[in-house]
Amino acid sequence: MPELPEVETICGNLRGLLRGRRIIEVEVLERRLRNPVGENFALELQGRAVLDVERKGKYILVLLEGKMAWVSHLGMSGKLIYVDRERPRERHDHIIVRFDSGREVRYHDPRRFGLSVVMSVSALDRWPQIRDLGVDPFDHQFSSGYLYTVARTSRRRIVDILMDQKLVAGLGNIYANEILFRAGIRPTRRGWRIGRKSAMKIAHVTPKLLREAIHWRGTSFSDYRDGEDREGEFQNRLQVYNRDGKDCLICSSRIKKVRIGNRGAFYCPRCQK
DNA sequence: AAGCGGTCCTGTGTGC
DNA sequence: TGCACACAGGACCGCT
Numbered sequence: 320m321p322e323l324p325e326v327e328t329i330c331g332n333l334r335g336l337l338r339g340r341r342i343i344e345v346e347v348l349e350r351r352l353r354n355p356v357g358e359n360f361a362l363e364l365q366g367r368a369v370l371d372v373e374r375k376g377k378y379i380l381v382l383l384e385g386k387m388a389w390v391s392h393l394g395m396s397g398k399l400i401y402v403d404r405e406r407p408r409e410r411h412d413h414i415i416v417r418f419d420s421g422r423e424v425r426y427h428d429p430r431r432f433g434l435s436v437v438m439s440v441s442a443l444d445r446w447p448q449i450r451d452l453g454v455d456p457f458d459h460q461f462s463s464g465y466l467y468t469v470a471r472t473s474r475r476r477i478v479d480i481l482m483d484q485k486l487v488a489g490l491g492n493i494y495a496n497e498i499l500f501r502a503g504i505r506p507t508r509r510g511w512r513i514g515r516k517s518a519m520k521i522a523h524v525t526p527k528l529l530r531e532a533i534h535w536r537g538t539s540f541s542d543y544r545d546g547e548d549r550e551g552e553f554q555n556r557l558q559v560y561n562r563d564g565k566d567c568l569i570c571s572s573r574i575k576k577v578r579i580g581n582r583g584a585f586y587c588p589r590c591q592k
Numbered sequence: 593a594a595g596c597g598g599t600c601c602t603g604t605g606t607g608c
Numbered sequence: 609t610g611c612a613c614a615c616a617g618g619a620c621c622g623c624t
Contacts, residue, residue, distance in 0.1 A: 320617035353600080353619080377618080395617050396602075411602085430601045432618060448619095475595065484619080491617055540617065541604075560617095580597060582616085 320395045323456065323489030324532035325543050325551065326377050329399055331533075332546025333424070334372040336401050337381065340418040341368040349413035353394065354434040356414065363437040364389060364416060376452045376488035386440045389416075390449075394432025400425050400548040429542070452488040456525050461487070467518035473510035478584055480510050481521075490525075493538055493560045496585050498525050500559045505591045506584040507577065531556070559585040 321329070345361035357363075367383040374380070379399060381389040391399055401424050404417065414426035414435055426435050443449055454460045469486050470477065481487055481495040490498070499506050502520040504513070513521075537543060537551030540561070544550060558568055563576035563585055572589040 322617065325617085392618085394601095394619085428601095429603065430616090430618095432601070473594085479595085482618090493617060538617080543617075581599095582618095 320491075320540070320543050321393045321397065321537070322377065322491035322494050323374075324494070324529055324553065325537035325545075326374050326379060326393070326489070327529075327533050328537045328551065329546045330372050330374045330379055333379070333381070333399070333401060336422075336546065337369040337372060337418070337424070339368065340420050342366060342383075342416055343419055344417040346415040346417075347413070348415070349411075349431070352413065352428065352431050352434045353392075354436060356435060357437065360414075360435075360437055363387065374489075375449055376455070376484055377491070378449060380443070382440070387437060388440050388443045389435070389437050390443065391426060391435040392433050392448075394428060394430060394434075396430040396542045397426070397428040397433035398542065398544050398548070399546065400427065400544060401546055402548060451485050453484060453486040455488050456490065456529055461522065461525070463515065463519040463522040466521055467513065467515055470510035470513040470518060475510050476506060476579060476584075477504060477508045477510055477513055478506035478579060489529075492582055492584075493540075493557070494528065494532065496560045497558060498528055500585075500587060500591060501528060503591055505586050506579065507586075559587060561585065 342364050345364045347356050347361055350356040369381055369383060371382045377392060379391045401422055404421060404423050411429040412425045412427045416424040470480055473480055478495050481490050496506060501524040504517050532553045535551055535553040536545055538553040539550035540554060559574055562574045565574050567574055567587040567590060570589045572587055574585055575588050576583050576585050
């Protein structure tokens with residue numbers, strides 16, 4: 320669920336709320352996530368203060384004293400919320416991290432596709448899931464040249480290329496579709512058929528779109544909430560995602576949906592070639 | 593060997 | 609109303 324703008328929103332929230340706070344107690348209620356929650360998870364977090372909160376791709380890194388990092392990925396349905404301790408707990412609250420503020424972070428994930436682990440910062444840098452992440456869309460390396468090179472040597476569909484975390488870190492199905500609409504390119508177009516001009520369009524449009532989405536605090540389709548359990552507003556500004564059958568906001572053609580593998584791809588047959 | 597499809601899991605929406 | 613089924617924002621695994 321949460322893609323770059325949602326994860327960035329959560330990180331921004333938590334950074335302001337958690338920096339300088341100390342972890343008092345940790346409860347693990349469900350260890351069966353994508354990676355099982357480690358035996359020593361609670362012990363390793365206990366007593367440490369938060370230095371900072373960062374995003375890497377779709378991963379949330381809570382950096383702690385003693386060069387440790389608490390790393391979470393929210394999968395499709397995960398939430399990481401900082402709320403009052405008195406607030407009733409909910410089904411699928413899997414991890415509770417209590418702070419010296421009287422509030423607690425809750426890791427909540429009905430589908431359990433996400434993960435939450437603690438490791439040293441040096442181990443984190445060597446961890447394949449982080450180490451192998453591609454270019455961040457806000458990095459200067461995310462250029463038309465990079466996209467052109469990556470695309471031209473691939474037979475895959477461009478939407479799949481954009482969602483490949485080893486090539487570009489942070490994009491998922493919603494934003495990949497929205498980017499391609501703004502760039503005027505069909506999601507089904509094969510990488511090797513992307514020209515220099517199209518690569519420039521994608522490079523130009525991507526950071527702009529993501530900044531807008533962050534400004535609106537992300538897309539709340541159903542599950543997603545920010546770091547204090549509030550909905551985002553970008554769902555009201557999506558132009559193609561989940562709008563199949565509706566009118567294109569630019570040319571009024573009917574938005575189409577096709578299946579690419581196991582997921583939907585949305586596009587305007589007139590605006591996107 | 594890159595690229596695709598199936599799979600993990602629960603909740604929600606749709607259609608009969 | 610109730611039931612069965614399809615589908616969902618991610619990412620890994622294994623097959624071809």
